[in-house]
Amino acid sequence: MSKENDRDVLLYAPFESFVHTTFWHKLSQIKLEVDKLKEDARSIWGCYTCTTPPAMCSVHVDFSSFNHDFQDQPLALPMLGTIINKNTLESFKEYDKVQLLEEYGQNLLSSITTTEALKNPTLLSRFILLTYADLKKYHFYYWFAFPAMNLPTIKLLSPPRKLNSVFNGDQMQQLLDAYTNIKDWKQRPFFLVQVQSGNVSIRPLCDINLLNQRPHKENENNITNSLYLGFADPSVLPANPGWPLRNLLALVLYHCKGILGKQLQLVALRLQKCGDGQSWSVFSSLVLNIELPTEENAPPKATPSWIGWQRNEKGKFGPRLAKLSSSMDPAKLAETSVQLNLKLMKWRLVPDLDLDVVREIRCLLLGAGTLGCAVARTLLAWxxxxxxxxxxxxxxxxxxxxxxxxxxxxxxxxxxPKAVAAAEFMKIIFPGVNASGYQLHMPMPGHTVGEVMLPEVKKTVLKLEQLIEDHDVIFLLTDSRESRWLPTVIATSKQKLVMTAALGFDTFVVMRHGMRHQMKDVAVAPDDLQLGCYFCSDVLAPGNSQVDRTLDQQCTVTRPGVSSLAASLVVELMVSVLQHPLRGHAPAEGVSDTNKTASYDSQSALGIVPHSIRGFLSSYEQMICVSHAFQNCTACSKMVIQEYQQQGFAFLMAVFNNPHYLEDITGLTEIHQKSEDAEVWELSDTSDTD
Amino acid sequence: MSKENDRDVLLYAPFESFVHTTFWHKLSQIKLEVDKLKEDARSIWGCYTCTTPPAMCSVHVDFSSFNHDFQDQPLALPMLGTIINKNTLESFKEYDKVQLLEEYGQNLLSSITTTEALKNPTLLSRFILLTYADLKKYHFYYWFAFPAMNLPTIKLLSPPRKLNSVFNGDQMQQLLDAYTNIKDWKQRPFFLVQVQSGNVSIRPLCDINLLNQRPHKENENNITNSLYLGFADPSVLPANPGWPLRNLLALVLYHCKGILGKQLQLVALRLQKCGDGQSWSVFSSLVLNIELPTEENAPPKATPSWIGWQRNEKGKFGPRLAKLSSSMDPAKLAETSVQLNLKLMKWRLVPDLDLDVVREIRCLLLGAGTLGCAVARTLLAWxxxxxxxxxxxxxxxxxxxxxxxxxxxxxxxxxxPKAVAAAEFMKIIFPGVNASGYQLHMPMPGHTVGEVMLPEVKKTVLKLEQLIEDHDVIFLLTDSRESRWLPTVIATSKQKLVMTAALGFDTFVVMRHGMRHQMKDVAVAPDDLQLGCYFCSDVLAPGNSQVDRTLDQQCTVTRPGVSSLAASLVVELMVSVLQHPLRGHAPAEGVSDTNKTASYDSQSALGIVPHSIRGFLSSYEQMICVSHAFQNCTACSKMVIQEYQQQGFAFLMAVFNNPHYLEDITGLTEIHQKSEDAEVWELSDTSDTD
Ligand SMILES: [Zn+2]
Ligand SMILES: [Zn+2]
Incomplete structure (x- = not known):
């Protein structure tokens, strides 16, 4: 086609897409919270205008595009869209785009032939948005299509003229008033402009049959009586109307058979802001005088084909890429990314997984050493x-x-200070975490508290009581047995879930402390199936074991892998517990050491919920164990908890200062005495018979 | 005691200790490399001088203090020392210091009574150094004692005089020459100064009997014929000689009974640097005229007691603390601390542990994701x-x-880029590590390499071959099966130890690839017990599995604990392998899937050395497995390795570009065909009999 001919042929300004970042945010949110792994098409709204400014033939989408109803604004032109968001880049790339366009074209055609589009002209302006959202990087691959019928060549009978060279001032004002008075936004994109006795009015598109009744040859300059096909034109080019005209003409080909091969006058309505910055004028609108194709050249005789995939920034047919990571608040980005990873577990593998209970659990880590650090990291990952x-x-x-x-x-x-440095680093990893640290010296049984230290120790105990009160799960991760005593007593008394991890050179034990029952109306294990605590299997009260610890014990010498094994398992065990309907009261899986088998369901959404797990690296073995509460336990027995609840700090001081106090009140002293007697007896017995 | 009396009584300037930081460095090194957990006393050398400068009554120790022999320097005065380095602060504090001083005092006494000290006068000047070295913080607690006999009061018969008021210039020069000519440093601290016919000479301490032969009352001013007891005096006080005089006088009490209760003249030899800055002068030495105690008041009749514990900076009897962490090169500090932790494992728990082989192993981590990071951290800890x-x-x-x-x-x-960021962070954790990172896209079977990509892929393969060549252990830690194929082939061909970890949602597998045998003279498992690789149990060649991976698979959705469990175990397994005498050829512990039981010792210093470990978080179970090499394996079979070795890059290209190439050359295609035939046969068979 030569340049000379081009001037005589109707050419359409294509749409530009404009995607507001809020659109991608909303899409991400919907993907994460609603669609998940579903790839179903979803209806959205686009919006364009025939106003200058903005002087662009552009279609906008933003967060409101996902609303159920079109969010009307004065002069806004709705566009019906469909978004198809693929799960992978490959499926995005390999999606059959020709087929997709064909499908939506057929839809469009059907709304023309069924006359639906006459009642609702917005059905003529549609778009498809094919996307792949990489929510780990916040990169969005996208490709718009504005399906339009591939029309036969349409001749311009005369060069496009500005409206003000055809209409007089009054007529232009009448047109503006009539257009701005259209209340139903469905009627805004396409309409008829009728001039009767010099007066201009607008008629809805459903009156299109009027076109068939016009004389075959109209006087171009007859401004007293004439009928124009009108449309809101987003184009600002002097000679080219915008893309929406394509489907309007397609509709004409089906519904105005009487004028095929004949002349048609069009008003491409363009609204320009006046000098006052407030009112609009229609003077820059175009009047187009075209010749429609003959019936032989036009659908439905010729099967219509469809065009409309948008070119990318390079002018080629291909997708575009929006990298939001640089424009988004990166802290927010990090949060969504982390949530995505977790939600994928639920969506894909464990639909019953309760992620909220895990997210909201408040964890207190006593000890910020090898175990504490690894536990914190695993909690963060959860x-x-x-x-x-x-x-x-x-x-x-x-x-x-x-x-x-x-x-x-x-x-x-x-x-x-470790506690402070650890909390700070958690935020360096993930700014969204609520981490804090306290440098406290844990008071311990048998570690005498002198007069000088008394106020300090009292302060520490109060602080610890407050911290345990303010958290839901207490992790015991220190490297000595006696430093676990005080938090065990406080947390047992306050009905908190206690998790313990302890290391040997190439062994570890991980356990949840049994919780005392309070709620009578909940079906829980009977009292004699109460699970034990870390101290239940000991027959010695925790004492001052730090005296004379040799160098190696202070370093807690372990094979490096042991601590991460234990830390991973103690967190996974906590999560398993939280997924069980009875939470900390969940009965334990495993062989009971008292030969009582739990008749309760010990499975959570994630599998079994053991009481304790022991690992042995020298044989690469791991086993689950169950042990029940010991009635003379120095940490969780009724005597100890009662004493603590009644005497408070005075009780604790007695324990700190008197190495035998705990054994005395729990009855362990008596037990030891009896077992010594028994040993003596057996010994004499043996020597008698020998 | 009044001030008036003080002037008439002999008072001694106590020693100040001066510990050079090189002393603590050497002590740390000896603790880490030699003594380990032993607390045995160790002989060291101290050193003091009678020269000004330095104008201090100080005893120096530095790195040379640990030498076997005293490191002589002109005019240096040796001091015999003993260091007792305790393992804990508690044992340091609770050490019985009175008893210790008594013990060393008795030693000293015995060297006096046995006349050993007469032959070797250095035996009179000794010190004890009690220490506790906190090598994690590089804090050194220390306490010096300079054991000295608690002498009866000794009267000064006249105020101390400068030597230049007693000797003339010639005599002083004679004394200086005589003293500086003493070749045997053992004789430097204590001696006799004899004036005969106005000439001054020095006689060794073993001639002390001469004192008994002098007239009872000497003329103080007789400079023609007289005998002085001499000692190198570190003190610079005008009226007080230094601490060494104490034990010299103790020796007199035992060996010069004839002059007890009588007068004794002493030369406290002090050398002062002359104005020329080179030569020395004795003019500032002191001459002391004292009255010895009577035999009744002196040992051995009165049991001698011992003094000498040094006062600390506050003037109290107590230890001092040297904090080296601020003065030491912190990078060096970090290295020693990390080594300490590791060495403690060996010293205390596993004497056969070979830490050197672990330290020197060069590890290549393919994949720097969840697994890669955790593996690197565990390696660092090892x-x-x-x-x-x-x-x-x-x-x-x-x-x-x-x-x-x-x-x-x-x-x-x-x-x-992950590889670069990971390597950099390793140095932020521990500057002493040799970490580096390469951003490479792993070529994979079935991932077609187009012409455009060819040079890049070739470069990548060469780089990967070089990297595998330059390392000892190759960790496969990527998140797809086919990305492990190329490194498996290269590493198998180069006889490298390959370690694999792979994750499921709540499961993992960790494995060492079997190594092909090369060394015929080493007792290894026969070829049919060859252990398998990651691909041995597959009957499908690795293909392009990334096509159509859905969102969740790309994220490798796992329970957070799974990756740290697998990473810990794969490193511990590698360490176990390295501790076995056959290294990568170590037979595997566990039930063989071919019912062949290994008759070889599968234990290392750390326990068993399994082939693979599988973990299941839903049941908190872990099991060890053995599988043997598959002769049609697509990665480690002879056909594949031979093809790779003979055809090189051309073979790899065939695999990348042809999805069936591997199955064809390994015979898998034929196997599939046969099994399909079999299925058809069985099917027909079944339908016949039904
Ligand atoms: Zn208990
Ligand atoms: Zn294999």
Whole structure:
């Protein structure tokens, strides 16, 4: 086609797509919370205008595009859209785009032939949006199509003229008033402009039959009586109307058979802001005088084909890429990404998984060493939001290679307090976490508290009681037995879930403490199936074991893998517990050491919920165990909890200062006495018979 | 005692200790490498001088103090010392210091009474150094004692005089020459100064009997003929000689009974630097005229007691604390601390543990995701020095909460390359590690390589071959099966140890690939017991599985604990392998799936060495498995390795571009055909009999 001919042929300005970032945010949210792995098509709204400014033939989408109803604004032109969001880049790329366009074209055609589009002209302007949302990187691949019928060539009988060279001032004002008075936004895109006795009015598109009744040859300059086909034109080009005209003409081909091969006058309505910045004018609208194709050249005789895939920035047919990561609030981005990972577990594999209970659980970590760091990291990966560290120590040079929340820098100048450094690093990993740290020296049984230390110890106990009160799960991750006693007593008394991990050189034990029953109306295990605590299997009260600990014991020498094994398992066990309907009261899976088999369902959505897990790295073995509460336990028995609840700090002081106090009140002293007697007896017995 | 009297009584300037930081470094090294957990006393050398400068009554110790022989320097005065380095602060504090001083005092006494000290006068000047070295913080608690006999009061018969008021210039020069000519440093601290016919000479301490032969009352001013007891005096006080005089006088009490209760003249030899800055002068030495106690008041009749514990900076009897962490090179500090932790395992628990082989192993980590990060951290904790990362990706927002070598910052601006960021963070944790990272896209079977990509892929293969060549252990930690194929082939061909970890949602498998035998002279398992590789149990060649992976598979959705469990175990398994005498050829513990039981010792110093470990988090179970090499394996079979070795890149290209090539050359295609035939046969058979 030569340039000379081009001027005489109707050419259409294609749509530009404009995607507001809020559109991608909303899409991400819908993907994460509603659609999940579903790829079903979803209806959305686009919007374009025939106003200048904005001087662009553009279709906008934003967060409101996902609303059920079109969000009307004055002069806004609705566009019906469909978004198809694919799960992978491959399926996005390989989607059959020709087929897709054909399908939507057929839809469009059917709304023309069924006359639906006459009643609702918005059906003529549609778009398809094919997307792939990489929600880990916040990269959005997208490709718009504006399906339009591939029309036969349509001749321009004269060059397009500005409306003000055809209409007089009054007529233009009448047109503007009539158009702005259209209340039903469905009628805004396409209409008829009728001039009767010099007066201009607008008629709805459903009156299109009027076109068939016009004289075959109209006087171009007859402004007294004439009928124009009108449309809101987003184009600002002087010679080219915008894309919507395509489907309007398609409709004409089906419904105005009487004028095929004949002349048709069009008003491409363009509204321009006046100098006052407030009112509009129609003077820059175009009047087009075209010759319609003959019936032989036009559908339905010729099977219509469809066009409309948008070119990308390079002018080629291909998708575009929006990288939101640079424009988005990165902290928000991190949060959505992390949630996505977790939600995928639920969507794909464990529909019953309750992620909210995990996210909202408040965890107190007593000990911010090798175990504490690894536990905190695993909690973070599970999406736990509130993590509080308690530790008395500072970071030393041997720590960072084993304790994953510290770096070399933390060791300099004597070392930073561990609890504080750990909490800080959690935020460096993930700014969205609510992490804090307290440097406290845990008071311990048998560690005498002198007069001088008394106020400090009292303060520490109060702080610890407050912290345990404010959290839901208490992790015991210190490296000595007696430092676990005080938190066990407080947490048992406050009915908190207690999780313990303890290490040997190549062994570990991980356990949940049994919880005392309070709620009578809940079906729980009978009292004699109460699970034990970390101290239940001991027949010695915790004492001052730090005296004379040799170098190696202080370092807690373990095979490096042991601590991460134990830390991973203690968190996974907590999550399993939280997924059980009875939470901390869940009966334990495994062979009971008292030969009583639990008749309760010990399965959670994630599988069994054991009481304790022991691991042995020298044989690469792991086993689950159950042990029941010991009635003389120095930490969780009724005597101890009652004493603590009644005497408070005075009771604790007695325990700290008197190494035998606990054994006395729990009856362990008596038990020891009896067993010694028994040994003596057996010994004499043996020597008698020999 | 009044001030008036004080002037008439001999008072001694106590020693000050001066510990050079090199002393603590050497002590740390000896503790870590030699003594380990032993607390045995160790002989060291101290050193003092009678020269000004330095103008201090100080005893120096430095790194040379640990030498076997005293490191002589001109005019240096040796001091015999003993260091007792305790393992804990408690045992340091509770050490019986009175008893210790008594013990060393008795030793000293015995060297006096046995006349040993007469032959070797250095035996009179000794020190004890009690220490506790906190090698995690590099804090050194220490307490010096300079054991000295608690002498009866000794009267000064006249105020101390400067030597230049007693000797003339010639005599002083004679004394200086005589003293500086003493070649045997053992004779430097204590001696006799004899004036005969106005000439001054020095006689060794063993001539002390001469004192008994002098007239009872000497003329103080007789400078023609007289005998002085001499000692090198570290004190610079005008009226007080230094601490060494105490034990010299003790020796007099035992060996010069003839002059007890009588007068004795002493030369406290002090050398002062002359104005020329080179030569020395004795003019500031003191001459002391004392009255010895009577035999009744002196030992051995009165049982001698011992004094000498040094006062601390506050003037109280108590230990001092040297904090080296602030003065030491912190990078060096970090290294020693980390080594300490590891060595403690060996010293205390596994004497046969070979830490060197672990430290020197060079590890290549293919994949720097959740597994890669956790594996690297566990290797670091085991003291592995060389860790190299290979990964194609960049850090995205969902990574840091699960991938422990990245922080939020690494995700910004599109994300840093993982391999580079991981290597960098390893140095932030521990500057002593040799970590590096390469961003490479792993070529994969069935992932067609077009012409355009060919040079890039060739470069990648060459780089990968070089990297595998340069490392000892290859970890396969990527998240797809086919990305493990190429490194498996190259590493098998190069006889490298390959370790694999792979994850499911709540399951994992960890395995060491079997190694082909090369060394015929080593007792290894026969060929049919060859252990399998990751691909041995597959009957399908790895293909392009990334096509159509859905969102969740790309994220490798797993329970967060799974990856750290697998990462810990794969590193522990590698360490177990390295501890076995046959290394990668170690037979596997466990039930063989071919019913052949290994007759070889499958135990290492750390326990058993399994072939693979599988874990199931839903049941908290773990099991060890053995599987043998599959002769049609697509990765480790002879056909594949031979093809690779003979055809090189051309073979690889055939595999990348032809999805069936591997199955064809390994004979898998034929196997599939046969099994399909069999199925058809069985089917027809069944339908016949039904
Ligand atoms: Zn208990
Ligand atoms: Zn294989």
């Amino acid at each position: 999406g736990v939001q509130t993590i509080t560290f308690v530790d008395s120590g500072t970071v030393s040079f041997s720590n960072p290679v084993r304790q994953s929340l510290y770096t070399y820098k933390d060791c300099l100048n004597g070392g930073r | 003291g592995v020095q060389t860790i190299t990362f290979v990964d194609s990706g960049t850090v995205s927002f969902s990574n840091p909460v699960r991938q422990s070598l990245y922080t939020y910052k690494d995700c910004l601006n599109g994300g840093r």
